[in-house]
Amino acid sequence: MGLIAWFKEKIKMLFKTDAEKAFGVETYLSPEMDAAIKLWGQMESGKPPWVSKKVQSICFSNTIAEEMAKLITQNIDIKVQMGKSRTIGIMPDQMQKVMDKYFLQNSRDHIYSMVAFGGVMAKWYGKGIEFLRPGMFLVTEYDSSKEIQAAIFFSFHQSGRKFYTKAEWHRFETESRNGETVRIYHISTKAYQSDNQDDIGREVSLSETKWKDIEPEFRVEGLKKPLFCYIKSPCANNIDHNSPMGVSCFSNCTVELEALDIAISALKTETKNSTPVMIVDQSVIQYANMNGIELPEWVANVGSLETANGSGSPVEQWQPTLQVTSRKEGINFYLSVIGFKCGFDPGYFVFDGQSIQMATATQVESTERRTVNTILSYRSVLDRPNSNGDGRVGAIHDIAYIINAGLIINGKAEDGTVIPFVENGNYELFCDFADLTENKEEEKLFDYQLAQNQYMAKWRFLVRHLGVTEEEAKKMVQEAMEESMERQKSEGQNGLFGEE
Numbered sequence: 001m002g003l004i005a006w007f008k009e010k011i012k013m014l015f016k017t018d019a020e021k022a023f024g025v026e027t028y029l030s031p032e033m034d035a036a037i038k039l040w041g042q043m044e045s046g047k048p049p050w051v052s053k054k055v056q057s058i059c060f061s062n063t064i065a066e067e068m069a070k071l072i073t074q075n076i077d078i079k080v081q082m083g084k085s086r087t088i089g090i091m092p093d094q095m096q097k098v099m100d101k102y103f104l105q106n107s108r109d110h111i112y113s114m115v116a117f118g119g120v121m122a123k124w125y126g127k128g129i130e131f132l133r134p135g136m137f138l139v140t141e142y143d144s145s146k147e148i149q150a151a152i153f154f155s156f157h158q159s160g161r162k163f164y165t166k167a168e169w170h171r172f173e174t175e176s177r178n179g180e181t182v183r184i185y186h187i188s189t190k191a192y193q194s195d196n197q198d199d200i201g202r203e204v205s206l207s208e209t210k211w212k213d214i215e216p217e218f219r220v221e222g223l224k225k226p227l228f229c230y231i232k233s234p235c236a237n238n239i240d241h242n243s244p245m246g247v248s249c250f251s252n253c254t255v256e257l258e259a260l261d262i263a264i265s266a267l268k269t270e271t272k273n274s275t276p277v278m279i280v281d282q283s284v285i286q287y288a289n290m291n292g293i294e295l296p297e298w299v300a301n302v303g304s305l306e307t308a309n310g311s312g313s314p315v316e317q318w319q320p321t322l323q324v325t326s327r328k329e330g331i332n333f334y335l336s337v338i339g340f341k342c343g344f345d346p347g348y349f350v351f352d353g354q355s356i357q358m359a360t361a362t363q364v365e366s367t368e369r370r371t372v373n374t375i376l377s378y379r380s381v382l383d384r385p386n387s388n389g390d391g392r393v394g395a396i397h398d399i400a401y402i403i404n405a406g407l408i409i410n411g412k413a414e415d416g417t418v419i420p421f422v423e424n425g426n427y428e429l430f431c432d433f434a435d436l437t438e439n440k441e442e443e444k445l446f447d448y449q450l451a452q453n454q455y456m457a458k459w460r461f462l463v464r465h466l467g468v469t470e471e472e473a474k475k476m477v478q479e480a481m482e483e484s485m486e487r488q489k490s491e492g493q494n495g496l497f498g499e500e
Contacts, residue, residue: 016138019138022167023152023188025140025152025169027138027139027140028138028140028244029138029243030240030242030243032239032240036239037134037245039254040061040116040118040248041117043057043254043257044061044116050258050261054269055261055265058261060260060338061116061248064115064339064342065112065248065249066112068115068343068375069109069111069115070108071371071375071436072115072375072379072382072433073107073108073433074433075432075433076104076107076434077432078099078103078396078429078430079096079429079430080092080093080095080096080099080428081428081429081430082426082428083426083428090417090419091404091407092428094407094417094419095400095404095407097413097414097415098128098129098414099400099403102128102129102130103122103129103396110231111378113131113133114231114246114378114381115233115249116248116249116250117133117248118134118247118248118251119134119230119231119232119245120133120230121134121136121151121153121228121229121230122230122398122399123153123227123228123402124228124402124403126214126406127410128406128414136154137153137154138151138152139151139245140171141171142244146243147230148228148230149226150226151169151170151228152167152168152170153228154166154167154168155168159210161195162193163193163194163197163201164191164193164209165192165194165201166189166191166206166209166211166214167189167190168187169187169188169189170185170227170228171185171186172184172185172186172223172226173186183223184219184221185219185221185223186218186219187217187218187219187227188216189206189214189216190203190216191205191206191211225398225402225405227405227406229395229399229402230244231381231382231395232244233246233249233381234246234377234380234381235247235248235249235252238251238252239251249342250342252341253341256341257338260334260335264331267331270327328351332350335350335351336348343370343374343377344370344374345369345370348371371436372436375436379433380394381394382395382431383395383396383397383433392429392431394431396431397431404424404425404427405424407419408424447464447465448461458477459474462476
């Protein structure tokens, strides 16, 4: 077992109890959710429980998660700008650097983890944001809306033959001060050392580890949200209704994924065994052996062929029949069911190689509405209008809050830039995604018709569809008009856009 795999198993099997004892707190991970998370991990690695000598996995669940993540993050753009209350400041620029480095550059990977495992945890780790899959954290508190309010997070490393584990417990606490209740964000950190990978080992001082710069007990006031954010899948959790954890997009179709692996494995076996076979009598084999003749691998010995086939011939050819059509229909049936259960339109994943057609934006809007709605539901987890109409909320906005708070707590950015406390909240966040129903050619044609009929300025058409600046576009239109006028005087020809 690899080090990472060992660590994940250690958390589930051993460290859950040890962490509860160390911090004196209960963690929330039901056996049902634990088993489901473990199954999703097995499926990702190509080793689900139904794999055997006869059945292999094609890891189609990975394909689903990858396709979903690609559509969700397509052309995602996040801009951090100066807040309305300020005209100068360094926070937006520093926040943009952290957002780009730790989220945008690998957004598809992070969202893939959310889709495949039901959720991914974003956490400030001192310099930036790290993203943790289930199994790398334990929930210790959540509210009535199932928003995680406290959790224990794990990090680990190996030095020589020593195994080190770090546990951070993040939570809010209250204390009475001068008759007022003060809310404090409290992080307790402990380290453990073990001589073998099967034991959590003993608690050691942080100063004896690579985490020596971390304070064992850290408190800060003024935070409205935790320094972590659980990005939760919008799929309904029908595994454990009381759990704050999300579920994988394919959690409801593991039976079909198993059937798909069986069907494709059967086709693979059938294809492998479809090579024509020359069946020969034992006398032919003996003759070849006696005379040093090497027979090809497609020759099979079945004993006394002359008696068996009644033809009197020592040789007979056998040509297996491939059930390609029926196999393909079965495979496509499972693909269609899996795609539908995961939120795609029927036929999205059907592989027949002949029905691929170009669809217009209108056709996509009408025939792939289920796919579009599914992707939009995932995007709403990241960015959506606030319920009261005041601004926008979502995981990306929570991540921005964490970055803002983390930079202020540190007092400086990763590049050493000093961050004064007055920069708190001095930013605005804008998030944009690709239009899933956009058709550039149709839009270009429509805009061209608007320009032809003088409902759109010609320079605006050039800016939108040729990528030139407004100044360049206006100059191009002016030159074209002047040239057109000259031609009209000499030849009577129309201009670029059909001027009379």
